[in-house]
Amino acid sequence: MSFKEWEEVSLKDVIHFNPTESIKKGTILKKIGMDKLSPFHRKIEGYELTEFMGGSKFRNGDTLLARITPCLENGKTAQVTILNKDEIGFGSTEFIVLREKVGITDNNFIYYLSISPEIRNISIKSMTGTTGRQRAQTNVIENTMILLPPLKEQKEIANIFSSLDEKIEINNQINKKLEEMAQAIFKQWFVDFEFPNDDGEPYKSSGGEMVESEFGIMPKGWEISTLKVLGNFRNGKGIKEGLRTDQGNNLIFGSNGVIGRTNEILQFDPCIVIGRVGAYCGSIQLSLKPCWITDNAIIASPIKKSFLPYLYRCLLNSSLRDKAGGSAQPLINQSILNSLKVMMPPLSLLEKYYNIEYKFFERSAFGKEENIKVSKVRDTLLPKLMSGEIRVPLES
16 A cells, blocks of 8 residues: 555644634533543543533534644544534633534544644644743644545544543443442442441441440440551652663552553552642542552552451542642641541451452453553554554545
8 A cells, every 4th residue: 555645734724723613601511620531531521511611612523623832742532422412511721622614524533643753743742831831822833734544444444443432431431330339339338337247237227336436336346546546648759760761560650540561669568648739639539450650659558468458448538639748738637547437347347348349340450451551552552543654445
């Protein structure tokens, strides 16, 4: 196959940038804020209904490219799929909206083009402005020259990447259901106190004895204690750039999720990763395997292995961000965590709970690890297919 069908074009000639839409101010519409976009994730996580007073405007199929730092560098680019046919939505003024030109480009191809290294690097390098408020320049991106495949080939390329993203989304949906089930069990056992008694019956509704506490009534034999009886807390550690490697055996956790791989190990045993400062202060993640945790997070290690699920749920349900200190920005420290009060059930109950919830943890971790592998395949193929280094076979 030759490149004779591929045409050198400027993006502005084949993509509508910030297409014009007419919306009357005060109209109630779906709004997508920057917080609804996840790094390197195609799907948009929800919206809010609110009055339109200004902002970017878009339709289903459009790509939203964050143009402000650090959102652009962090990979906040997504495709709109939450609107109805002919419905218009709006969002942050910090989005650049990209739309197909009918008969020339394909919306799905445009999304993958926008997250390809070539376009991302050009966008990032175009950023200007004061420190912390730099923005990508739309005119620089518009005038970028690319080799554009024919429309049929664009759609085939996009289909390959869409199938990979759909696999990721299926795993995300499974993990969401697992989380809902696990949270329901926690509530049943440790909020409603309907854990199985010695006869396998729900404790409270079967007449289990309850006593008064500073948290209200709780089962007899339980105590009020602090998190330090469940776990040890320590800060993570910054990792040198040279220790990062795409082929590393271990994940690197930041405050907002997995940010890379390394062969180094900072934490051997299963633990909980707590966002320590800034926008992700109080965020909660779980790591079951050896990993590295950066210095913008705190490592929570259970004192006993069987404490891990209960410690995780206590942290997840404690609204940590509301308890944060700090003046310029929210900050969680070890002292705050150690002093948080919790109900302490008997060890025998925590062990029973561990045997149930840890299975949820393992299945969820499998899905997340599989997503990392699928993402790596997608990201490896992306520049090769977009540049034509690898061609897609087309039916004649």
